[in-house]
Amino acid sequence: MSTIVVGGGLMGLTTAEVLLERGESVTVLELLDGVALETSYANGGMLTPSMPEPWNGPGVLRHLASSLFDPRSPMKLRLRAIPSLTGWGLRFLQHSSQRHHDAACAANYLLASYSLAETRAITARLKLEYCHASHGTLSVFRSREVFEAKEAVCRIAGGLGMRYAVLSAEQIVRLVPALADIRNSIYCGIHYLDDDHGDARMFCDALAGRFRAQGGRIETGVRVTRVAAEGGRVVGVDTDRGRIDARRVVVAAGTASPALLQTVGVHLPVKPVKGYSVTVDAAGIDGLPTLPVIDDFKHAGITPLGTRLRMVGTAEFTGFDKRPNRVRTDNLYDLLVTTMPAIAARLDRSRADAWAGLRPVSYDGKPFIDACGPDGLWVNAGHGPLGWTLAMGSALLLADRIDGRPPAVRHEPFVLDRRLRHAAD
Numbered sequence: 001m002s003t004i005v006v007g008g009g010l011m012g013l014t015t016a017e018v019l020l021e022r023g024e025s026v027t028v029l030e031l032l033d034g035v036a037l038e039t040s041y042a043n044g045g046m047l048t049p050s051m052p053e054p055w056n057g058p059g060v061l062r063h064l065a066s067s068l069f070d071p072r073s074p075m076k077l078r079l080r081a082i083p084s085l086t087g088w089g090l091r092f093l094q095h096s097s098q099r100h101h102d103a104a105c106a107a108n109y110l111l112a113s114y115s116l117a118e119t120r121a122i123t124a125r126l127k128l129e130y131c132h133a134s135h136g137t138l139s140v141f142r143s144r145e146v147f148e149a150k151e152a153v154c155r156i157a158g159g160l161g162m163r164y165a166v167l168s169a170e171q172i173v174r175l176v177p178a179l180a181d182i183r184n185s186i187y188c189g190i191h192y193l194d195d196d197h198g199d200a201r202m203f204c205d206a207l208a209g210r211f212r213a214q215g216g217r218i219e220t221g222v223r224v225t226r227v228a229a230e231g232g233r234v235v236g237v238d239t240d241r242g243r244i245d246a247r248r249v250v251v252a253a254g255t256a257s258p259a260l261l262q263t264v265g266v267h268l269p270v271k272p273v274k275g276y277s278v279t280v281d282a283a284g285i286d287g288l289p290t291l292p293v294i295d296d297f298k299h300a301g302i303t304p305l306g307t308r309l310r311m312v313g314t315a316e317f318t319g320f321d322k323r324p325n326r327v328r329t330d331n332l333y334d335l336l337v338t339t340m341p342a343i344a345a346r347l348d349r350s351r352a353d354a355w356a357g358l359r360p361v362s363y364d365g366k367p368f369i370d371a372c373g374p375d376g377l378w379v380n381a382g383h384g385p386l387g388w389t390l391a392m393g394s395a396l397l398l399a400d401r402i403d404g405r406p407p408a409v410r411h412e413p414f415v416l417d418r419r420l421r422h423a424a425d
């Protein structure tokens with residue numbers, strides 16, 4: 001069967017690879033001039049089943065309201081974005097109850113831990129190189145209140161198999177000596193033992209190379225303008241180069257997915273939420289952390305990627321505006337300066353690369369992995385802040401649904417119609 005996958009980011013490429021391995025003829029259509037140049041470009045690099053919680057937990061309304069007047073707030077709502085968020089925003093708030101939050105944590109955790117196992121498997125099978133390492137992740141807490149909120153998530157994921165250890169400030173400094181200067185401001189930490197990290201863009205480039213070598217096609221610089229359907233069946237896509245026929249179409253176009261699905265009357269409740277990263281070359285510097293360090297006070301993290309360090313964070317509701325914001329990226333770099341001053345002092349800040357990307361965020365913090373609209377149309381989108389972690393598992397889940405095989409994890413939490421009773425579980 002001929003399949004078109006729209007989008008050459010993490011979701012598109014993993015989906016394309018899995019379908020190709022199952023004997024399909026697969027073509028990826030990508031708007032930009034290469035793969036992984038949009039949201040999958042310079043993300044935090046963390047493969048973290050330990051972070052399954054959606055952003056809209058209890059108290060989110062208070063955070064968003066206070067962020068309107070605070071330029072440094074880690075989660076920021078901009079006034080100009082409010083009109084574009086009305087319906088979605090209401091559902092985002094409606095799903096911030098403890099019950100929805102805990103259910104989403106559990107569903108995301110199960111998909112994420114399956115996904116990480118499959119990411120490791122494909123890494124070994126295809127010999128993919130992307131600065132991948134398996135040392136876990138460290139969260140550092142400055143206050144008891146924040147620690148207890150995260151501990152509640154750990155209890156949910158821990159009950160499903162996640163391994164973690166609560167560390168004292170001394171134990172933290174033994175694990176990451178670069179944190180010695182902030183020892184006195186640390187309340188405690190959590191070492192999530194089963195997490196990995198690696199460069200998502202390098203993964204995509206390596207995977208794209210293997211996909212092509214196995215007979216898959218990737219066409220870049222092609223804009224898909226609509227899904228083409230006749231008599232209730234998908235017949236292909238229309239592009240700026242004309243019609244391309246296919247019996248099946250998978251929309252994996254990140255934040256552009258809602259607009260594409262709208263062309264066949266499918267409503268996908270996904271909105272862009274901006275985040276930033278700053279990457280700095282740290283080659284030749286001793287004592288770099290060997291695992292990602294998250295400062296829960298700042299809602300930001302530092303990930304080692306080979307000889308680079310990447311600072312990442314913030315969630316800004318600002319529509320499709322991808323312009324860099326100096327206050328935001330300075331704030332991220334300052335995380336390094338304040339938490340690892342001895343390392344920061346030896347780096348060339350003027351050569352740091354700042355980047356902004358738009359996370360495709362669903363209103364309830366879970367992705368959409370489902371059939372939709374005309375026969376032959378599928379969606380794999382809306383993975384928000386966890387797309388790198390969830391990519392391989394989502395691709396396999398989608399492929400299992402397409403093939404009618406029993407999936408390794410429950411698919412119900414990720415169906416498009418969340419009004420179905422089982423989807424809310």
Ligand SMILES: Cc1cc2nc3c(=O)[nH]c(=O)nc-3n(C[C@H](O)[C@H](O)[C@H](O)COP(=O)(O)OP(=O)(O)OC[C@H]3O[C@@H](n4cnc5c(N)ncnc54)[C@H](O)[C@@H]3O)c2cc1C
Nearest residue numbers: 007009010011031039040044046224254275386387388389
């Ligand atoms: C700052 C930041 C940090 C993050 N950190 C992490 C992390 O540490 N761990 C984690 O798990 N996740 C993280 N994420 C989330 C993760 O990066 C995203 O969920 C993931 O990249 C989304 O992948 P995608 O394939 O859905 O979208 P994209 O990567 O955006 O891919 C979609 C592709 O579709 C293409 N496209 C769009 N429209 C069309 C069209 N009309 N025709 C053809 N092609 C089209 C785009 O050009 C794009 O290449 C982070 C995100 C951000 C922004």
